[in-house]
Amino acid sequence: MLEIKDLSISVENTPIIKNLSLTVRRGEIHAIMGPNGAGKSTLARSIMGYPGYEVNQGSVLLDDKDMTELEPEERATSGLFVSFQYPVEIPGVNNAEFLRMALNAKRNSQGLEELDPLDFDDLLTQKMDALHIDRDFKNRGLNEGFSGGEKKRNEILQMAVLDPKFAILDETDSGLDIDALRIVSSGVNQLANEQNGLILITHYQRLLNHIQPDHVHVLLDGEIVKTGGKELALELEEKGYDWLKQPSHS
């Protein structure tokens, strides 16, 4: 279970996330929707422990283990994963070698033996084929010269290899054409199961045509202002967000 309890986050002294609480159980898919600037990406990155964000109060618990004070890498090896909206390019670092490093970091933390390059390559090939990802991804630099769509698919590949307990997908649909969206969504659907939980962060309802959420939350100005089922997404598509905006507290 992933529990976000009463979380408040500031960035450069400006409060961005305000008293936010959210619980995701295994097997559940949650969608967080909201307009630009609502704090969606800040929420995603703060769950991962982005340095430079200030946690003013609250906590993030993964299976009752407090993540709030942990380094990002410790959160990752505990089973959290964020698919970034804009994955960075890291020239010269081999994509496959990076993935092996990441998986072995996780295996180390679990007291498992590291995978050697050959065994890892078998695993990677299998994951890539399942996700219909071109094998030439292995030999490229990490996100180096990748198109927007390729980067998103690479994020999903990382998720497949690392097999997290809870994953937050930050605008995984943005910048994708219809075909790429279908490929990425089917990848996500393959990976979603009863043992893990997903949070989809998105602007648009269209992703939710491909991945069915159990719960939809509306994030406005750093707060969850409404929660509903998947029909809420359709309502938002039709009405926009303005009707949910409350007059600011005085």
Add this chain to the structure above:
Amino acid sequence: MSSTTDETFRGQEYAYGFQTDIESETLPKGLNEEIIRALSSKKKEPEWMLQFRLDAFRRWQQMEEPDWAHVHHPPIDYQDITYYSAPKKKPVLDSLEDADPELLRTFEKLGIPLREQKRLANVAVDAVFDSVSIATTHKKQLLEHGVIFCSFSEALIDYPELVQQYLGSVVPTNDNYFAALNSAVFSDGSFVYVPPGIRCPLELSTYFRINNEESGQFERTLIVCAEESYVSYLEGCTAPMFDSNQLHAAVVELVALDKAEIKYSTVQNWYAGDPETGKGGVYNFVTKRGKCAGEYSKISWTQVETGSAITWKYPSCILVGDNSVGEFYSVALTNGHMQADTGTKMIHIGENTSSTIISKGISADRSSNSYRGLVKVNKGAKGARNFTQCDSMLVGDQCYANTFPYIESQNPSASIEHEASTSKISEDQLFYFQSRGVSIEDAIAAVVHGFCKEVFNHLPMEFAVEAQQLLSLKLEHSVG
């Protein structure tokens, strides 16, 4: 050092910062003809060698210290330096029995075991401590192949003709201020001669250690590869941590005859001074030059520069022979208050000569890192080709990276390419690694390794691993 805490802390930053307490024989400070004569007679040198030194000294006195490099330091008082310091009990005739055990322990601590049963199997080592060579391993085995590998002092006694023929033939005594100084006072170093048609069966290496706080180290290396021969040579260097600066002014000369190949690699890790205050550290003012004298000869420089308060060196190739090849692969890392002005010169004289320059500069903290390179194509160098790639990486936002490329071509058939880039390790890149479970240290190592891969590929295997670890270690505290 002021306190134990201080010492422990600094010890972690620089693992080779210890000083060995050892009985030394030292000439008085200062530089004059008398000192040079004393030095020369102490080493029982032939008369021509003394004249070579005196001639260099007289020229040096006429010269001015250069100021064009992009580095700053207080004036050096050349009369306040000790030009000769040698351990009293050094081994004779290669028997380590008589050596001060402290000396052998020092090299063992540095990872350079000299005792027969412990020494490295596939690498022959010449160990230089302050002004003198302590021991050279695997000498006999090499001689069976006709390969001469010994200290410079021994070479002057055993092979004076060879030394006289080539000494100063690549770097003339009056080449530059520091080369002239070195020519006057050099105390030891390594000599290598590979006879025609021989591929040297071992990696050769010299390990330089400065121990004395007030002595400079002025070593001389001369490597001659006769027709169709090959040698791979590596040098490593460390020094204790002192609050004062030590001067290291070396000269390296390489000569490659027809179809000969010399591969020269350096992993330089002199003490760089206190990372916070910038106090202390070695001034590394070095002249390294190779002459591709014969046709189809090749000289390849690979350097990993990670230490020294100031680095000032331009390992160069003079491509005289037709179809000769010069290469320069460099990683220069600066952190703390280090300053590096380094690069190369490729002088194309023969026809169809080609050169490759790959330079990777990494600057962190408050350091300054400059690449300075000259590609010169003479009139007769028909069909000369050069490719230069010069990349800088910045870590943090208080460091500097500069590039000073000079291109002079007097032959219209020459082809010269120059590529350059500057990048930065960003917090977002590191966070990306972390978010996948990889620690900051491993992340930096991976990014830097990715950046330097092309150069590391040219180092002998075991040193490539060492160089990579060295870089990661140095950058550990520089990011975040």
